[in-house]
Amino acid sequence: MSYNAFITEATIEPTDDGPLDGVTVAVKDNISTEGVRTTCGSSMLDDYVPPYDATVVERLKAAGATIVGKANMDEFGMGTTTETSAFGATENPAAEGRVPGGSSGGSAAAVAAGEADAALGSDTGGSVRCPAAFCGVVGIKPTYGLVSRYGLVAYANSLEQIGPLAPTVEDAATVLDAIAGPDPNDGTTREEGANSNYADAADGDVDGLTIGVPTELLEGADESVRETFEAALDDLRGQGATTEEVSLPSVETAVQAYYVIAMSEASSNLARFDGVRYGKSGGYEGNWNESFANAREEGFGEEVKRRILLGTYALSAGYHDKYYKQAQDARAWVKQDFDEAFETVDVLASPTMPVPPFEMGESLDDPLQMYLADANTVPVNLANLPAISVPAGETDEGPVGLQLVGPAFEEETLIRAGSALA
Amino acid sequence: MTVDDEEVRHVASLARVDLDDEEVELFVEQFGDILEYFEALDDVPEVEREAELANVMRPDEVRESLSQEEALENAPETEDGYFKGPKVS
Numbered sequence: 001m002s003y004n005a006f007i008t009e010a011t012i013e014p015t016d017d018g019p020l021d022g023v024t025v026a027v028k029d030n031i032s033t034e035g036v037r038t039t040c041g042s043s044m045l046d047d048y049v050p051p052y053d054a055t056v057v058e059r060l061k062a063a064g065a066t067i068v069g070k071a072n073m074d075e076f077g078m079g080t081t082t083e084t085s086a087f088g089a090t091e092n093p094a095a096e097g098r099v100p101g102g103s104s105g106g107s108a109a110a111v112a113a114g115e116a117d118a119a120l121g122s123d124t125g126g127s128v129r130c131p132a133a134f135c136g137v138v139g140i141k142p143t144y145g146l147v148s149r150y151g152l153v154a155y156a157n158s159l160e161q162i163g164p165l166a167p168t169v170e171d172a173a174t175v176l177d178a179i180a181g182p183d184p185n186d187g188t189t190r191e192e193g194a195n196s197n198y199a200d201a202a203d204g205d206v207d208g209l210t211i212g213v214p215t216e217l218l219e220g221a222d223e224s225v226r227e228t229f230e231a232a233l234d235d236l237r238g239q240g241a242t243t244e245e246v247s248l249p250s251v252e253t254a255v256q257a258y259y260v261i262a263m264s265e266a267s268s269n270l271a272r273f274d275g276v277r278y279g280k281s282g283g284y285e286g287n288w289n290e291s292f293a294n295a296r297e298e299g300f301g302e303e304v305k306r307r308i309l310l311g312t313y314a315l316s317a318g319y320h321d322k323y324y325k326q327a328q329d330a331r332a333w334v335k336q337d338f339d340e341a342f343e344t345v346d347v348l349a350s351p352t353m354p355v356p357p358f359e360m361g362e363s364l365d366d367p368l369q370m371y372l373a374d375a376n377t378v379p380v381n382l383a384n385l386p387a388i389s390v391p392a393g394e395t396d397e398g399p400v401g402l403q404l405v406g407p408a409f410e411e412e413t414l415i416r417a418g419s420a421l422a
Numbered sequence: 423m424t425v426d427d428e429e430v431r432h433v434a435s436l437a438r439v440d441l442d443d444e445e446v447e448l449f450v451e452q453f454g455d456i457l458e459y460f461e462a463l464d465d466v467p468e469v470e471r472e473a474e475l476a477n478v479m480r481p482d483e484v485r486e487s488l489s490q491e492e493a494l495e496n497a498p499e500t501e502d503g504y505f506k507g508p509k510v511s
Binding site for chain 2: 276286290336
């Protein structure tokens with residue numbers, strides 16, 4: 001286990017037989033597992049043991065899966081490298097010495113290293129697709145509302161979805177079939193995922209498919225990434241797909257909108273960590289406020305503090321309209337742009353990440369540079385859409401992922417197209 | 423957009439997060455850069471936001487939930503079946 005893919009290794013047995021019989025699954029450590037500690041990669045929760053299972057965990061077990069451990073992650077999902085984990089960084093099995101991406105880096109590394117057949121991650125702004133791309137595996141970010149978030153420890157709840165990672169599109173689709181569908185414990189889930197059969201859509205048939213390539217998502221990409229991406233597009237064209245350039249002007253402010261919204265929601269969601277009901281205690285000296293502030297100073301790492309403070313700032317009196325309200329406008333603009341694009345094309349394609357995997361330690365010092373690396377993934381979360389990252393090839397610095405984005409609840413189209421490559 | 427150390431300390435106190443002097447210094451510098459980057463949101467056009475969402479309701483009925491014991495399992499300290507918190511004032 002030299003890649004540090006797991007925070008906790010465990011064997012959680014299936015509760016029934018099903019399509020995942022004999023399949024081993026790694027579960028990101030922000031997804032609750034009854035009786036097995038769930039840390040969110042934070043020392044705040046280093047001994048937190050959930051008294052109940054997340055809906056997706058119940059469904060995995062009922063489908064026959066065996067859970068083999070809780071996967072490492074950036075603290076509370078806040079990062080692009082899995083280096084902000086309080087339990088040490090994870091190394092990329094597909095590009096040693098480099099990061100596995102994040103925040104679901106442990107999930108992707110476990111799959112890439114063969115330590116699990118599949119994994120669950122959560123994707124708030126790219127946290128399934130980025131590590132899938134960097135580790136050379138498949139990752140799916142479902143449409144918002146397709147998969148229950150009950151038992152997922154919230155970071156930015158209007159943006160995030162739980163999604164599968166696996167070596168092939170068909171394997172990832174099989175896991176998605178098991179976890180998708182409405183859940184009375186999550187009022188944001190929708191009927192669309194009920195009785196799904198995504199695995200059958202993995203037939204690789206792209207004949208006649210129209211793929212739009214947003215120029216804005218290609219401009220910022222590294223040369224080596226572009227070349228790999230173009231070669232994958234050639235492959236798809238060779239199988240009968242057509243491609244055309246499209247423009248999504250709204251994505252130019254998507255990273256700003258994403259971070260304002262995610263940080264604002266985080267500042268509210270993480271207010272629950274007061275060290276009284278669970279988590280690190282702030283002690284009993286001094287008053288309530290001092291004790292909370294003490295617990296949160298000790299329990300949270302630097303990136304989490306940064307996001308809580310910036311989110312508090314963006315929501316504070318005098319700044320709310322400038323940041324939060326404008327970010328909501330930018331979000332609506334992104335949605336509108338995608339809707340218009342899907343009037344002429346079936347799916348949109350871009351490099352998942354504009355860069356190859358960073359070297360470990362390379363990027364911790366400059367948070368803004370890190371945020372910019374999310375440029376191609378965050379628009380999808382802002383628009384609540386489904387997306388898939390499939391391996392497109394390799395550069396000298398590691399794997400490259402190709403991202404396909406589709407209209408809401410058209411996971412089948414993405415799975416069909418993605419399976420033409422992996 | 424710049425922030426000074428007083429503003430960082432003020433926001434930290436609103437968020438109930440203690441910071442040491444080093445963290446304040448680091449955040450003053452980084453927040454200036456990040457907030458300047460957010461300025462681009464000023465140029466976003468107004469877009470009509472369509473609300474296609476409906477509330478999800480359920481009857482308010484007694485149903486199975488965690489026992490008191492289970493709910494207290496992760497508390498750092500408890501007393502007589504309650505969470506134990508610090509003094510309110």
